[in-house]
Amino acid sequence: MRRYAATVARRLKRHYPDATCSLHFRSPLELLVATILSAQCTDERVNQVTPGLFEKYRTAADYARVPQEELEAAIRSTGFFRNKAKNIRACCQTLLQQHGGEVPSRMDALVALPGIGRKSANVVLGTAFGIGVGVVVDTHVTRVSRRLGLTEHKDPEKIERDLMALFPKSQWIDLAHAMVHHGRRICTARKPKCGACPFGDICPRIGVPN
DNA sequence: CTCCCGATAT
DNA sequence: ATATCAGGAG
Numbered sequence: 001m002r003r004y005a006a007t008v009a010r011r012l013k014r015h016y017p018d019a020t021c022s023l024h025f026r027s028p029l030e031l032l033v034a035t036i037l038s039a040q041c042t043d044e045r046v047n048q049v050t051p052g053l054f055e056k057y058r059t060a061a062d063y064a065r066v067p068q069e070e071l072e073a074a075i076r077s078t079g080f081f082r083n084k085a086k087n088i089r090a091c092c093q094t095l096l097q098q099h100g101g102e103v104p105s106r107m108d109a110l111v112a113l114p115g116i117g118r119k120s121a122n123v124v125l126g127t128a129f130g131i132g133v134g135v136v137v138d139t140h141v142t143r144v145s146r147r148l149g150l151t152e153h154k155d156p157e158k159i160e161r162d163l164m165a166l167f168p169k170s171q172w173i174d175l176a177h178a179m180v181h182h183g184r185r186i187c188t189a190r191k192p193k194c195g196a197c198p199f200g201d202i203c204p205r206i207g208v209p210n
Numbered sequence: 211c212t213c214c215c216g217a218t219a220t
Numbered sequence: 221a222t223a224t225c226a227g228g229a230g
Contacts, residue, residue: 023226039227045217046226079216083228117228138226156227180226189224190220213230220223 005166007202008148012178015198019177021127023047028103028128029095030054033063035120036087041078049075060101063092087115105129119156126173135163136176140183147187149204 012019022043025031030050037046053074057063063071071085078084091113095101103124104110110121122136135141137156141163145151151162167175186193194206 021226035226036228038225040214040225041216041227042218042225044225077216079225080214080227081216083214087228115228119227123226136226139224140226176226183226211230214228216225218224220221 002166004202005150008150008199009167009171009175011198012175012182016178016181019174019181021123021177022180024050025128026054028105028124029060031128032091032103032116032120032124033088035123036084036091036115037075037078039080039084039120041080045078049078060092060095063088064096084115090114091116103128105131107133118160122176126176130173132169132172135160135167135172136180137163138176138180139189140180140187141176143189144179144183144187147192147203147205148199 021031023031023034023038024047025034033053034046034050037049056074057066066089068085068089071088072081075081075084094113095103099109105125107121107125110116110124111118118134119136119138122134125131125133126136137145137160142154142156142159145159145163146154150166151159153159153162163175164172186197194200194203197203197206200206
């Protein structure tokens, strides 16, 4: 299984060598906000909203004092806009009260923020700070990992443990980015392009829908 | 488990 | 019409 995982890692690296976070951001705070917006929403849609958002609100203090309805209107098209606006505001209020207005670079502090779960914390740690304390397990990583037979689990935290056991820590950040890109381009949820898949010869679920 | 929710592909 | 999109909270 470890040998198989190494093969998967090598091919992912070969086919998605420049895979990186596709959310647009210039600071840990911008990535934190973009990550909250990305829940059940395409990164492409988030990237249409964030330029105007980041121009208008620059600091945690800006988000902490913006009226709820004003922020809702600015992020409406990303869906779940009431929850997301509430979380961004509460999140930034906590940043001001407990972290000097800065985004913390520790897992325990990040997951304690309202609206930030383990997945979002892993995104911020890995992409903004270069710290791979875990593996980002989102909808794409879940689907790709299961189809490739790297895990049998459905619970993201159990999938994360399986991936952490199968791949060396040095690969965790790039691994998730590559899997996300693979999940978007080839191993799609609805109609996977198995004919064009680089794992066509080794995938246990090649041609098997869902 | 349910709810939150708009935009897009199928 | 329905499934899905870099989820999280109650």
